[in-house]
Amino acid sequence: MKIGIYGGTFNPIHNTHIDIAEAAKNQFNLDIVYFLVSGTPPHKSTNESVADLCRLEMVHLAVDGIDGFFIDDREFYRAGKSFSYITMTEYHNEHPDDELFFIMGSDSLLNFTTWVKPDVISKYATILVAPRLGDNYDLIEKAINNYTLEFSGDFKLINYEANGLSSSAIRKAISEESKAPDYINESVYEYIVQHNLYSKYIYSMDYVRKLDQEMEKELKPSRYVHTLGVAHQAYSLAVRWNYPAVTAMVAGMLHDCAKCISDEKRINVCEKNNIPITEIEYKYPHLLHGKVGAYYAKEKYGILDSQVAHAIAVHTTGCPAMNLLDKIIFVADYIEPGRDKQPRLDILRAMAYTDLDRCVYMILEDTVNFLNESPDMVDPTTIDTFEYYRKSLNK
Ligand SMILES: [Fe+2]
Ligand SMILES: [Fe+2]
Known part of the structure; x- marks a missing residue:
């Protein structure tokens, strides 16, 4: 031969x-x-x-x-x-x-x-x-x-x-x-x-530490502790799924950066900067903290990487066909070590490392079940995302 x-x-x-x-x-x-x-x-x-x-x-x-x-x-x-x-x-x-x-x-x-x-x-x-x-x-x-x-x-x-x-x-x-x-x-x-390869945006751990200090000032103590959990969980998942891990940590650190501001301010930021607000977001403006967070990531914290901004923007509802970083942040937000109220967390935590799409789907399934108890609070994007992953997993 x-x-x-x-x-x-x-x-x-x-x-x-x-x-x-x-x-x-x-x-x-x-x-x-x-x-x-x-x-x-x-x-x-x-x-x-x-x-x-x-x-x-x-x-x-x-x-x-x-x-x-x-x-x-x-x-x-x-x-x-x-x-x-x-x-x-x-x-x-x-x-x-x-x-x-x-x-x-x-x-x-x-x-x-x-x-x-x-x-x-x-x-x-x-x-x-x-x-x-x-x-x-x-x-x-x-x-x-x-x-x-x-x-x-x-x-x-x-x-x-x-x-x-x-x-x-x-x-x-x-x-x-x-x-x-x-x-x-x-x-x-x-x-x-x-996998965001060959990107011109590369972050250092020093930069992550800087964001950590900013978030400690910006967020309520319990939100800050949750943020640290999400940042570390995102790092770990990124290592598992071959995504630049420090970039994932930056996204985790900033994902809730607009969580501890008033509803009026969130609406104001959106209206001033032509960020579209849906009907349900007007009704429950806390839902806007993803979109406003993405805006702050760029304007306040100088993050120009569009994948980081997108992951922050969609972290509450998800969206159909999420990219890898979107999924990492969406999952990290739900399973970070400080969480203890959600159902079947032990299964989700294991699933996050074996089948990320299935883990996303199971989180959406639990979210939809939970929200069904108060139907008028359901963001249609959550339903669209749930349907998207249900179909794609059934294929
Ligand atoms: Fe959030
Ligand atoms: Fe969060």
């Missing part, structure tokens, strides 16, 4: 990665290609390590189901620094009768002598070189000839027309323009949006 091994960070994976693997597979008659997702250098921060698990999940979204393509996550989960010669030695021992092909970019080829034990890599595998846009082919040819002699290995160029796409350009485009580049898989892009 002929096995291709294509290593990379895939941050994020895009169409060129797939095209290069296809080109190598066809040209060299490879039976299978493994996408070898590289691990995290030990010095990276927690925030970035959340994005690391996302890298692996995105490779799954892009690769799963393509004939002959598989994922190898051994380097991803390996402690410490991962060297290619170790992995290639393992492959060689695991597949003694197979032919191995190691796919690398032309930039890596030109640095090949700086790798640790390049001779081991080229001893066990034929090196397949993927060209990059703007390559100097004379230089690559020369390197290939030199290495062939130096390492007595086999180095071959993949027939592939390089297009200049790169993961760094994609990260930049998403961060600056927040729009879908047309050269990444649709479900990978959807994942990037849901």
Whole structure:
């Protein structure tokens, strides 16, 4: 069997990665290609390590189901620094009768002598070189000839027309323009949006502590304690569901920031700033604390991240097709450690970590049951959200 091994960070994976693997597979008659997702250098921060698990999940979204393509996550989960010669030695021992092909970019080829034990890599595998846009082919040819002699290995160029796409350009485009580049898989892009990846808005724990002090001044003592519970619960759920955890904490910290102001003030803020007020919100203005909270998050606390504002705005009623952060805040608000009145809290608390959508649905179910005792208080959005999740779970 002929096995291709294509290593990379895939941050994020895009169409060129797939095209290069296809080109190598066809040209060299490879039976299978493994996408070898590289691990995290030990010095990276927690925030970035959340994005690391996302890298692996995105490779799954892009690769799963393509004939002959598989994922190898051994380097991803390996402690410490991962060297290619170790992995290639393992492959060689695991597949003694197979032919191995190691796919690398032309930039890596030109640095090949700086790798640790390049001779081991080229001893066990034929090196397949993927060209990059703007390559100097004379230089690559020369390197290939030199290495062939130096390492007595086999180095071959993949027939592939390089297009200049790169993961760094994609990260930049998403961060600056927040729009879908047309050269990444649709479900990978959807994942990037849901998980708020490559955002230009990144928060520090110092900033969370600052918000904590503000909320202590702004809120009644019991509301402040609840807020701390929601912030920590949101952090924990965000870690579980691979959402930037400090961002989730910021949203949790601010979700009730407009809870301890008067009804008149809430209506006033909305009317002055063209925030629409529904009939039921006029009747029960406390329902507006989500919308006003989202407004305060931006104007008073300088939060420009639209996902944070949206999660705050919809945290009381939810809304159909909530995004990941909306769900995290909606659930955290209901199950934070200080809550003890709601029914079946132990089930909901466990469900939040195994099936977030089902947990959202069960909370809505309990809320609708509770509100049915006083029907005129029911916000139609709660009913719409409940119906949306009932249908989507039944599918
Ligand atoms: Fe609230
Ligand atoms: Fe709350």
